[in-house]
Amino acid sequence: MIRVRDLAARFGERTIFEHVSFEVRRGEVFVILGGSGCGKSTLLKLMVGLYEPAAGSVEVLGRVLAAAEGDRAVAGRERRALLRRIGVMWQSGALFGSMTLAENVELPIEEHTDLPREARALLARAKLGLVGLSEAAERLPAELSGGMVKRAGIARAMALDPPLLFLDEPSAGLDPITSAGLDRLIRELARDLGTTFVVVTHELQSILAIGDRCIMLDREAKGVIAEGDPRRLREESTHPTVRAFFRREAA
């Protein structure tokens, strides 16, 4: 689904990470983890083509979405077609504040398809139902709790039934119960709809609950220090940072 090759990110002189390569396979929940400031969110933004990488390339669904040599990346109509096949849930939700939840979900549907009005409303209802927000359909984002905002963000990201969903910190700032509910939702959607997930998080509970595979970024190493099944990493990794990450939070 995704092939990241030798990716690097720099802000001015400062290198965030470099030589990052990995693949995400169809239907899995792939977790990008690491401590604060290691570039997790930056990596996600590079993967959806929001920034141009300093080096390397990102191939999504068989197309080059971002590359250091900008002309290699798809552009124009092709890019638009590719972007509608991925969905992103932003860290803060990024819901449009002047629209109700239903309108938020309908917006991408209206923009990208010519479904009749009735169908759009029905689809929006289905998406909000999937994340358990049917009753809040007519409310504004400002009236929602943190967990509801995250779920609404997922519903909007899923509006066009993309085969690939990116989630930035889905459980940050949520209580354990809400967070566990969100993890269950992600697992169910991956299982029932066959959606591939790329999840950025530092919550140990979520990582172990949802991740099929993961990579761990590190600020000191400026790159990937571990890759594989998170449960096995917890048991078997000998890397001190990986051990510290899994041990301290598990204790």
Place this chain on the structure above:
Amino acid sequence: MLAFSGRLDIEAAARLWRAAMRAAADRPAARAGEVVLDLAGLTALDSAGATLLLRIAEAAGPRAARFEGASAGVATVLARTRAALAAPGPPPGPPPLSPLAALGRAGVARMRRWVGGIGFLGEAAAATLRALRRPALVRGRDVLRHLDEVGTRAFPLTVLLGTLIGVILAFQSSIPMRRFGAEVFIPQLVGISLLRELGPLLAAVILAGRTGSAFAAELGTMTVNEEVSALRIMGVDPVAMLVLPRLLAATLAMPVLTLLLDLAGLVGMGAVMGTLGFPPAAVLAQLEQALSLGDLLGGLFKAAVFGLVVGGIGCHAGLSAGMGPRAVGDAATAAVVGGIVATIVLDGLFAVLFFRLGL
């Protein structure tokens, strides 16, 4: 019998939707109570496709439709979507109020805002008294920063508007004045109207547009981000820390802005007089004859009061901002509109007051 094959995803659903709805509604089979949706050929189904299938089944009638031949994956998506659609929707909102009740509610809300405004006045007055006893409460650096933003940065705009107003007034009044051969009195007309009325008024409008809105937006953002609550909890009086420096800056800057606007206007008028053939000396002589220091000082005093009021309305709008993304915008709008209206109402009161006092 409706047979589906291949991928039924959102694009396919968009293509099929209208035709499928018509087919589902018209089929004789539906009337006979038997519609079979054959899903054996489906290789992939997403929730948009599932919504279409479920909608067809619903259109065909509650018991008439049957799904057949769904693979395990397709059946899962279908079940998942069915459950999602079956979840209860939003509760109906409260019934609309009768016109009388709506009017009453709006009236009460307005009254509350007025009372809130009076409360703000009291808070500001109390903070001022405290600051008089302990001047350290008002941070000098903040006052200077606001003076710069309210005053110096508004100078170019003020000079531009003042000059233009002077030119326009002189030119427009020259047309009727010429009919009486009274062009020589244009400096008196423009001078008096600028110094007594237009100078302070226009400066107040500039202040409301530039500064009142900025105060409201800045304080509104702080309110929305709970920075104001944080100050209160720290035991710092937000009115003393945030409002007083701004009020002081607006009150001090306004006479300066007004003076600048007056001067620029007079220069603009002088330029027009020049083109009409009156030398600067003649214009100055006319101005000296018509204007007194009282006209200027009265105008500057009014300007200071306008500054205080416009600044206060801006700060109050910011501090009483609600929640949500539109709150800050609403506060800025309220600040500008409130500031301009208050300025003009006050100007009327001043006119009566100055007349009674014989100024």
